[in-house]
Amino acid sequence: TTLPEQLVSIMAAVQGKTDMAVGNAVGSVTANLGLIMAISVVCMPGVIRRGDYLLKSLLMLSAAGVLVWGCRRGGVGLALSLPLLAIFAVFTYENIRGANRAMHCGGDLGPLRTRPRKRAVFFQCLKFSLGAALLVDSASALARLAGVSERIIGVTIVAIGTSLPELVTTVTAIVKKQSALSVGNILGANILDLTMILPLSALISAQTLPVSAASARIDL
Numbered sequence: 001t002t003l004p005e006q007l008v009s010i011m012a013a014v015q016g017k018t019d020m021a022v023g024n025a026v027g028s029v030t031a032n033l034g035l036i037m038a039i040s041v042v043c044m045p046g047v048i049r050r051g052d053y054l055l056k057s058l059l060m061l062s063a064a065g066v067l068v069w070g071c072r073r074g075g076v077g078l079a080l081s082l083p084l085l086a087i088f089a090v091f092t093y094e095n096i097r098g099a100n101r102a103m104h105c106g107g108d109l110g111p112l113r114t115r116p117r118k119r120a121v122f123f124q125c126l127k128f129s130l131g132a133a134l135l136v137d138s139a140s141a142l143a144r145l146a147g148v149s150e151r152i153i154g155v156t157i158v159a160i161g162t163s164l165p166e167l168v169t170t171v172t173a174i175v176k177k178q179s180a181l182s183v184g185n186i187l188g189a190n191i192l193d194l195t196m197i198l199p200l201s202a203l204i205s206a207q208t209l210p211v212s213a214a215s216a217r218i219d220l
Contacts, residue, residue, distance in 0.1 A: 023154025077208035081199035
């Protein structure tokens with residue numbers, strides 16, 4: 001569900017709109033926790049097994065701490081990307097190990113779906129990429145029309161817009177009364193937002209992503 005955030009932030013970074021790239025990544029985490037998880041908690045009790053999410057919670061907090069510490073001293077460059085990518089690697093390894101463990105335990109995985117046609121996949125990816133590019137350009141135009149910075153638009157409208165997949169997953173979890181699905185999705189999305197989006201944006205743009213003082217002080 002983090003693909004929209006990744007694509008929008010990377011496109012913004014490539015276009016030199018670093019405030020929007022940082023604002024979208026950080027704002028998405030705020031929207032996930034302050035809006036979407038809040039909806040989940042209000043609509044159903046958040047009963048989960050603490051042990052199942054302890055490591056993910058620690059990884060999310062560690063990534064946030066590294067990002068806050070690094071950005072207050074400049075921006076997101078290679079030195080800050082390495083520890084964030086290391087946290088992402090631990091998160092990925094733990095997910096693969098958990099998936100293998102679940103497969104060995106067995107269970108009903110439901111009916112297998114037919115593979116989509118390659119042509120259909122190509123056109124869906126093309127439409128998705130075009131939509132993300134238009135979102136970045138529209139957000140920049142909106143910022144100019146409203147007379148506010150791209151950081152404000154990125155951390156609010158763009159961040160909430162790219163967090164809609166997490167909202168859909170949470171609504172699905174509420175309907176199915178599966179609070180663990182909602183919590184796990186939000187924790188995982190936040191870890192990916194913090195550990196992969198900004199480092200990738202910095203590496204692809206081949207420069208350190210500068211973080212404004214306002215973003216470091218308020219958003220982070």
